[in-house]
Amino acid sequence: MRISIKHILGSLIVASLGAQAAVSVFTCEPEWAALTEAIGGDHVRVVSATHAKQNPHYIRARPSLIAAIRRAELLVCSGADLEVGWLPILLERAPMGIQPGAMGHIMAADYVPMLGVGDSVDRSHGDVHPDGNPHVHLNPHHIIQIARQIQRRLEQIDPDHAGVYAERYTTFEGQWQAAIQRWTIQAAPLRGRSVIVHHQSFDYLLDWLGITTIASLEPVPGLPPTAAHLNTVLKQAKDASVLAILRTPYDPSEASKWMASKTNIPALRLPYTVGGTDASVDLITLFDETIAVLLNHGS
Numbered sequence: 320m321r322i323s324i325k326h327i328l329g330s331l332i333v334a335s336l337g338a339q340a341a342v343s344v345f346t347c348e349p350e351w352a353a354l355t356e357a358i359g360g361d362h363v364r365v366v367s368a369t370h371a372k373q374n375p376h377y378i379r380a381r382p383s384l385i386a387a388i389r390r391a392e393l394l395v396c397s398g399a400d401l402e403v404g405w406l407p408i409l410l411e412r413a414p415m416g417i418q419p420g421a422m423g424h425i426m427a428a429d430y431v432p433m434l435g436v437g438d439s440v441d442r443s444h445g446d447v448h449p450d451g452n453p454h455v456h457l458n459p460h461h462i463i464q465i466a467r468q469i470q471r472r473l474e475q476i477d478p479d480h481a482g483v484y485a486e487r488y489t490t491f492e493g494q495w496q497a498a499i500q501r502w503t504i505q506a507a508p509l510r511g512r513s514v515i516v517h518h519q520s521f522d523y524l525l526d527w528l529g530i531t532t533i534a535s536l537e538p539v540p541g542l543p544p545t546a547a548h549l550n551t552v553l554k555q556a557k558d559a560s561v562l563a564i565l566r567t568p569y570d571p572s573e574a575s576k577w578m579a580s581k582t583n584i585p586a587l588r589l590p591y592t593v594g595g596t597d598a599s600v601d602l603i604t605l606f607d608e609t610i611a612v613l614l615n616h617g618s
């Protein structure tokens with residue numbers, strides 16, 4: 320069949336209407352972007368405010384982010400003050416539908432049991448986790464809770480595709496539960512081990528895997544390591560059998576490397592989130608890679 324210009328124009332218009340119909344989603348971190356795409360598929364258009372090499376505690380509320388959040392119909396962030404330095408500034412320019420309390424506003428920390436609540440003695444000392452640890456995504460059971468919230472909200476925002484979101488959620492949940500079983504078996508040798516961390520970025524992962532944190536290189540979450548504090552940690556490290564010194568792709572490496580050189584404990588950079596290493600292309604490979612790195616270096 321000959322395709323006329325009219326046909327081509329017609330399909331372009333349909334395609335562009337289709338693209339416009341996608342739900343516009345603003346996520347604060349790559350893990351929530353990946354999860355939203357897993358549930359929303361072609362029906363969502365997702366922007367992530369940060370990438371894996373950026374510390375989500377500290378980014379600038381730059382104009383391109385303001386432009387992106389103004390279009391958003393759904394917001395998915397970690398919450399619990401992780402984004403307190405920049406998200407409130409963006410929200411001043413954001414639509415009503417994604418403001419706190421609105422249907423299009425998801426803070427993951429609101430839907431999962433928090434660790435580290437009450438640990439902060441005095442927030443005036445610069446603790447960036449004053450209300451508990453906000454790095455909630457590395458317990459895979461939490462991912463399911465947030466996936467469910469994303470599905471529910473997408474169904475309300477875009478009821479025409481409710482069936483698609485429900486089906487994609489069910490598929491994701493099945494794959495994810497199978498992956499949790501696999502990871503639990505693979506990571507069993509890590510149970511009971513201990514680690515040192517740069518920042519308390521991995522508390523939920525370590526709690527899930529049964530690994531103890533004996534010390535952080537930061538004296539208080541958010542404060543850079545000091546010589547005095549590192550020497551205290553060094554003494555603790557020498558008295559314990561430590562698996563590894565863990566940091567994210569965005570943490571500075573100097574303190575980890577110094578501690579590794581003094582103790583022969585391996586300093587490991589875990590992917591932390593989707594995109595943190597070349598192999599961590601989605602949430603499944605993020606956990607695959609994280610467990611593989613711990614097992615490969617931890618014997």
Ligand SMILES: [Zn+2]
Pocket residue numbers: 376447448453454518519520540
């Ligand atoms: Zn933190």
